[in-house]
Amino acid sequence: MNRFLLFLALSFTAGTIAIAQEYNTESSEVTKADLSLNSFPQDSTANAFYIYEEGYSQFEDGGDYNLLTNYVAKIKILNKDGYDHSVIKIRLGKNEDRKEKIHDLKAYTYHLQNDQIYSRRLEPSKIYTEENEHADYVSFTFPDVKPSSVLVYSYQKESPFYFDLETWWFQEDIPKLHSEFTTKLPTNYNYNIRIIGNLPLDKNESELIEKCSFKSILDEPGYCVLSEYEMNDIPAFIEEEYMTSKYNYISRLDFELKEYARLDGYVQKFTKAWEDVDKEIKDDKSIGKQLKRTSQVDDVLPEAIKAKPNNLEKAREIYRFVRDNYQWNGDYALFRDMNLKDVIRDKAGNISGINILLHNLLKEEGFDVLAVLGSTRNNGFLTKLYPILSEFNYLMVQLKQDDKEYLLDATDKFLDFGIIPFKALNQHARLMDFENGSSWITLEPSTYSSISFIDQLTLNPDGTAQGKSDQVYTGYQAVDARKFLEKERHNGSNSAIAISADYTSTLSTAYENEDEPSKKFRATKELKNTSQKINDQIYLNPFSYKFIEDNPFKLAERNYPIDFGYKKVFNYRVEIEIPENYSIVEIPKQKIISLPENGGRIQFLAEQTADNRVKVQFRVALLKSLYIAGFYPYLKEFYNTIIDIQNQSLLVIRENS
Numbered sequence: 001m002n003r004f005l006l007f008l009a010l011s012f013t014a015g016t017i018a019i020a021q022e023y024n025t026e027s028s029e030v031t032k033a034d035l036s037l038n039s040f041p042q043d044s045t046a047n048a049f050y051i052y053e054e055g056y057s058q059f060e061d062g063g064d065y066n067l068l069t070n071y072v073a074k075i076k077i078l079n080k081d082g083y084d085h086s087v088i089k090i091r092l093g094k095n096e097d098r099k100e101k102i103h104d105l106k107a108y109t110y111h112l113q114n115d116q117i118y119s120r121r122l123e124p125s126k127i128y129t130e131e132n133e134h135a136d137y138v139s140f141t142f143p144d145v146k147p148s149s150v151l152v153y154s155y156q157k158e159s160p161f162y163f164d165l166e167t168w169w170f171q172e173d174i175p176k177l178h179s180e181f182t183t184k185l186p187t188n189y190n191y192n193i194r195i196i197g198n199l200p201l202d203k204n205e206s207e208l209i210e211k212c213s214f215k216s217i218l219d220e221p222g223y224c225v226l227s228e229y230e231m232n233d234i235p236a237f238i239e240e241e242y243m244t245s246k247y248n249y250i251s252r253l254d255f256e257l258k259e260y261a262r263l264d265g266y267v268q269k270f271t272k273a274w275e276d277v278d279k280e281i282k283d284d285k286s287i288g289k290q291l292k293r294t295s296q297v298d299d300v301l302p303e304a305i306k307a308k309p310n311n312l313e314k315a316r317e318i319y320r321f322v323r324d325n326y327q328w329n330g331d332y333a334l335f336r337d338m339n340l341k342d343v344i345r346d347k348a349g350n351i352s353g354i355n356i357l358l359h360n361l362l363k364e365e366g367f368d369v370l371a372v373l374g375s376t377r378n379n380g381f382l383t384k385l386y387p388i389l390s391e392f393n394y395l396m397v398q399l400k401q402d403d404k405e406y407l408l409d410a411t412d413k414f415l416d417f418g419i420i421p422f423k424a425l426n427q428h429a430r431l432m433d434f435e436n437g438s439s440w441i442t443l444e445p446s447t448y449s450s451i452s453f454i455d456q457l458t459l460n461p462d463g464t465a466q467g468k469s470d471q472v473y474t475g476y477q478a479v480d481a482r483k484f485l486e487k488e489r490h491n492g493s494n495s496a497i498a499i500s501a502d503y504t505s506t507l508s509t510a511y512e513n514e515d516e517p518s519k520k521f522r523a524t525k526e527l528k529n530t531s532q533k534i535n536d537q538i539y540l541n542p543f544s545y546k547f548i549e550d551n552p553f554k555l556a557e558r559n560y561p562i563d564f565g566y567k568k569v570f571n572y573r574v575e576i577e578i579p580e581n582y583s584i585v586e587i588p589k590q591k592i593i594s595l596p597e598n599g600g601r602i603q604f605l606a607e608q609t610a611d612n613r614v615k616v617q618f619r620v621a622l623l624k625s626l627y628i629a630g631f632y633p634y635l636k637e638f639y640n641t642i643i644d645i646q647n648q649s650l651l652v653i654r655e656n657s
Helices: 003-024 032-036 080-085 275-285 289-292 313-327 338-347 351-365 475-490 630-647
Strands: 048-059 067-077 087-093 101-113 116-121 128-131 135-141 150-157 174-185 188-198 203-209 224-233 252-261 267-268 368-374 394-401 404-408 429-434 439-443 449-459 465-473 505-510 521-529 532-534 537-540 568-577 580-586 592-593 600-608 614-624 652-654
Touching: 032 101, 048 080, 048 351, 067 080, 080 087, 087 101, 101 135, 174 188, 252 429, 275 289, 289 351, 313 351, 313 394, 338 351, 351 394, 394 429, 449 475, 465 475, 475 521, 592 630, 600 630
Parallel strands: 048 174, 449 568
Antiparallel strands: 048 067, 067 150, 087 135, 101 116, 101 150, 128 135, 174 224, 188 252, 203 224, 252 267, 368 394, 368 429, 394 404, 429 439, 449 465, 465 521, 505 521, 532 537, 537 652, 568 614, 580 652, 592 600, 600 614
């Protein structure tokens, strides 16, 4: 690094450290600097941020020996747009027998006036409790909040649910300068601890402490593990397009009780092995027992289908029969009472009901099928280190036929055989083989989903053009197009599937294969364009329609992957007939751009033919369904290039003198 760059790096680092030191990040005590400073250089878009946050969890010494978590936070409000963060809501979990409690809740708003610190306390009468079935919520709003205010609140939560220790959220939707969490846990309580997210911990230390456990838990005071976790300069987590659930990436600590050792030596295990879970699911009355009831579907299939030989075409017909005759009721719940007889009778059911019916019909006809348990994209990734049944909310079917494997889902009328819904493309799922043991499978479509436009244009001497656009959609792009069309018609709207340019008027549209997912979805458009004509020259953009209108990637940086779910290809071909007595003066330059590691490619070519026509070819290929965060700046520029080619490509045509 040269001296100038080194000087800049040191200056930037020193400036960042200085800001952190000016704010009091050592405790919840409010200083004059906390109040007088009113900027956050690390993120100029921030409207509020945490100066300091601390949590401490340990078991209660006496009483009910519940889990106690002390919490304190100090928040800086920078402007009026940050007022939302003066409204606090605290969740208290509960079940039929027990519930969490909150103690000693205090909240203060601090101001600086005439160089003196003033505070206003939240009145207890302004604290509200909302009761719900599975949780209560304690909420309040800080009083007298203004720009530059500092808000401090603290409380203790008492929880009888020691199975799930309090999750510590290092990252939220506003930045934090300092966040720390400490746990003090007896060694006979063994927790699985997961550090989730890509941000590194600044402190992760544990030590063994003697004589800290309570006599009511052990005959003599035993050992505890004191663990300290700390993170500084934490950016806000900002959701962006092409991501799965934010809970896959937002930085936090998750705790789950693995096992508990009793005084008599018995070890009670809470986290099970997959062998145990396989047996549990096999015996579950809504999953395993329903999968065995193939005899219930004896009379469901039409004889015309049953009579066919067991080949792939018969499997397709069985799939189409279930998809077209049984309706998903919108329910995802897997481990809720479900009876296959009710699905057959009502011709409707939840996710597992419809797909277990498909499984049993295929099984009864002699096909090799297994159930697949998964999680939807917005539900979060499945934990692969150990099984957590509550993470599963989806069931599909795997068919093996002719040495190939097909994933099937009959809950969506727009899906073709071998395609599962986009919402289920969540990287991994569990193949439930109760005879040989379950295993992980990867959920990544092998084929590309494409959009192809083929335009024929005739340019007129006045600069207008008319012609036809033949637009073809395949794979998930076809699913999206069909769903968009149905929604627009249902709403009485006439919005077009393809994005037309500002200078394009679509005169008419005809669709093909709207209700046939096994075929390509096609739209044929009659169009008219206007272009700019200055004196004797016409400036024509050859693209009547756009693949992308705006760049979905707008962040300065992104610390989580870009997950498209499937691989994409866009093709655009245009042939333009030039009017007589006109010549082509200029055509756009060729462009070929590639993403690193063969991740994608843009190819753009315009050429003049011997018969005075112009042919334009534009191809975009995203060759991966998932890109790691390091690809973000390249993908951002990749999309900018696509937009520039669409918007800035001009043909210059001049009238012959």
